[in-house]
Amino acid sequence: MPNPSQNALELSMFSCLSDNYGYLIHDPVSGETVAIDTPDANTILKEAEKRDWRLTQIWNTHWHPDHAGGNEAIKTATGCHISGPQEVASKLEAPVDNVLSGGEVFKLGSHDVHVLATPGHTLGHIVYHIPDQNIAFVGDTLFALGCGRMFEGQPDIFWKSLQKLRDMPDDTKIYCAHEYTQANLAFALSVDPDNPDLQAYGETINDKRGRGEPTIPATLGTEKRANPFLRADITDMQSRMTGGMDAVATFAELRKRKDNF
Numbered sequence: 001m002p003n004p005s006q007n008a009l010e011l012s013m014f015s016c017l018s019d020n021y022g023y024l025i026h027d028p029v030s031g032e033t034v035a036i037d038t039p040d041a042n043t044i045l046k047e048a049e050k051r052d053w054r055l056t057q058i059w060n061t062h063w064h065p066d067h068a069g070g071n072e073a074i075k076t077a078t079g080c081h082i083s084g085p086q087e088v089a090s091k092l093e094a095p096v097d098n099v100l101s102g103g104e105v106f107k108l109g110s111h112d113v114h115v116l117a118t119p120g121h122t123l124g125h126i127v128y129h130i131p132d133q134n135i136a137f138v139g140d141t142l143f144a145l146g147c148g149r150m151f152e153g154q155p156d157i158f159w160k161s162l163q164k165l166r167d168m169p170d171d172t173k174i175y176c177a178h179e180y181t182q183a184n185l186a187f188a189l190s191v192d193p194d195n196p197d198l199q200a201y202g203e204t205i206n207d208k209r210g211r212g213e214p215t216i217p218a219t220l221g222t223e224k225r226a227n228p229f230l231r232a233d234i235t236d237m238q239s240r241m242t243g244g245m246d247a248v249a250t251f252a253e254l255r256k257r258k259d260n261f
């Protein structure tokens with residue numbers, strides 16, 4: 001059995017479009033390189049070239065153009081193999097070779113990749129979790145101190161998706177698709193003003209942004225203590241948001257207030 005620490009995936013994170021992050025992961029053992037989503041084909045292809053990585057795969061999280069809009073150009077340029085939800089083909093008419101719907105486990109070199117269905121932002125949204133590297137690519141389902149807009153789902157299914165992500169180990173590094181953290185922080189403080197973990201996390205976030213640094217990856221354990229959308233089943237949050245209704249109603253109220261914040 002290879003020692004995972006001697007067989008680490010290499011990761012490149014870079015800005016795309018106005019506030020998306022592009023990600024490439026490279027397995028030096030198998031030579032595979034994966035683009036997580038395709039916000040901007042040119043930027044992604046240039047990054048792969050700069051690193052001298054041959055791009056062999058795309059993994060899409062959902063169908064939105066800032067996530068799958070570069071599929072066609074990257075496939076044409078590299079001949080890579082694309083995995084993603086059916087909605088990438090049906091809604092965006094972008095190429096997908098291997099349709100995933102959640103529950104699958106596949107390999108990247110020697111690493112297991114777990115696919116989680118996380119409907120809510122879109123109905124086909126999926127997340128890629130690589131347990132031996134403690135990393136998860138969560139697209140627009142979960143953000144640092146936030147979650148995606150509920151474009152297609154309903155509160156009950158979105159809440160279930162967030163609970164599924166919350167069940168990953170606390171030291172999981174959360175790679176989300178946008179730098180929305182400072183705006184999310186302002187909202188989080190408005191609904192959970194007395195949370196000391198949130199206040200401390202907020203200082204770290206403001207320091208990083210002040211230096212022009214990304215706030216990503218977030219760590220799941222910190223998110224569980226500070227992200228209001230992961231705390232809809234906490235009694236205090238429920239009483240503040242809904243006068244004591246259940247987690248689904250509390251999540252729905254949080255999502256509604258964030259939409260209007």
Ligand code: ZN
Nearest residue numbers: 062064121140
């Ligand atoms: Zn999206």
Ligand code: FE
Nearest residue numbers: 064066140177
């Ligand atoms: Fe997005």
